[in-house]
Amino acid sequence: MSDEILQQLRIVMVYPAHPGNIGAAARAVKNMGLSKLVLVSPNRFPSFEAYQRAASADDVLDRASVVETLQQALRGCIYVAGTSARSRTLDWQVNSPDVCAQKCLGATTEGEVAIVFGRERSGLTNKELEQCNSLVHIPTDTAYSSLNVAAAIQIMTYELRRTMLKNRAMPVVKSEPKYRDDLPASADQLDGLYQHLYATLTELRFFGSHHPEKLMRRIKSLFNRAATTQREVAIFRGICSAIQGRRTAAKK
Ligand code: SAH
Numbered sequence: 001m002s003d004e005i006l007q008q009l010r011i012v013m014v015y016p017a018h019p020g021n022i023g024a025a026a027r028a029v030k031n032m033g034l035s036k037l038v039l040v041s042p043n044r045f046p047s048f049e050a051y052q053r054a055a056s057a058d059d060v061l062d063r064a065s066v067v068e069t070l071q072q073a074l075r076g077c078i079y080v081a082g083t084s085a086r087s088r089t090l091d092w093q094v095n096s097p098d099v100c101a102q103k104c105l106g107a108t109t110e111g112e113v114a115i116v117f118g119r120e121r122s123g124l125t126n127k128e129l130e131q132c133n134s135l136v137h138i139p140t141d142t143a144y145s146s147l148n149v150a151a152a153i154q155i156m157t158y159e160l161r162r163t164m165l166k167n168r169a170m171p172v173v174k175s176e177p178k179y180r181d182d183l184p185a186s187a188d189q190l191d192g193l194y195q196h197l198y199a200t201l202t203e204l205r206f207f208g209s210h211h212p213e214k215l216m217r218r219i220k221s222l223f224n225r226a227a228t229t230q231r232e233v234a235i236f237r238g239i240c241s242a243i244q245g246r247r248t249a250a251k252k
């Protein structure tokens with residue numbers, strides 16, 4: 001494995017409020033050999049303060065993409081890890097930083113990968129976490145578990161670099177290709193599937209007394225864990241279309 005694989009990784013900051021954190025994140029990204037920083041609706045960017053904190057990583061800031069939504073930031077990604085200062089009780093798989101780094105690097109053989117960092121004050125919302133395949137929590141003192149966001153980025157990018165170097169020194173036995181004649185589904189393809197499923201289940205009045213959001217979260221959690229492929233997405237969308245077609249025909 002070469003440093004090349006670190007270029008397949010995106011560091012995504014959701015609604016960063018403080019330009020200094022963006023600058024410090026850019027520096028961490030460059031120090032650890034990554035290059036892609038994506039900013040979702042930053043409060044202030046570009047800014048002098050960000051460039052000041054970035055020091056010689058100004059090129060990372062120059063090339064940073066600025067988008068409006070997390071969905072846009074994740075376009076084309078086939079594996080997404082979300083970071084959390086808390087260990088949540090919901091259905092997400094929570095990994096340690098080293099396991100997360102190994103999973104992310106493993107996924108780079110199939111496509112682009114993102115690690116998502118939340119707002120300084122409130123972290124990531126449940127809706128945003130639903131777009132992640134897994135969560136990572138950096139073990140901190142439970143009495144004060146919340147790291148500064150740029151410090152969390154520094155730790156995770158270090159972990160990615162450390163794991164990349166370890167893998168290079170001791171290559172893991174190459175396993176069977178995961179997808180044979182198929183490709184992993186991207187975050188936006190999965191999103192399309194969720195919308196289609198939601199529309200179909202609504203038409204069927206399936207939600208009834210169930211809380212639609214909670215049920216959809218369960219369904220998303222299943223597809224996120226399953227490393228769903230493009231063909232599998234097409235199959236499920238085909239099923240949805242068939243159900244919708246039947247209902248339309250029955251109404252005529
Ligand atoms: N009060 C917020 C904390 C936000 S800290 C909350 O409880 O969620 C801002 C961001 O830094 C988090 O969204 C996450 O991306 C990162 N972060 C902070 N501490 C972390 C930890 N211990 N493990 C992983 N990420 C962490």
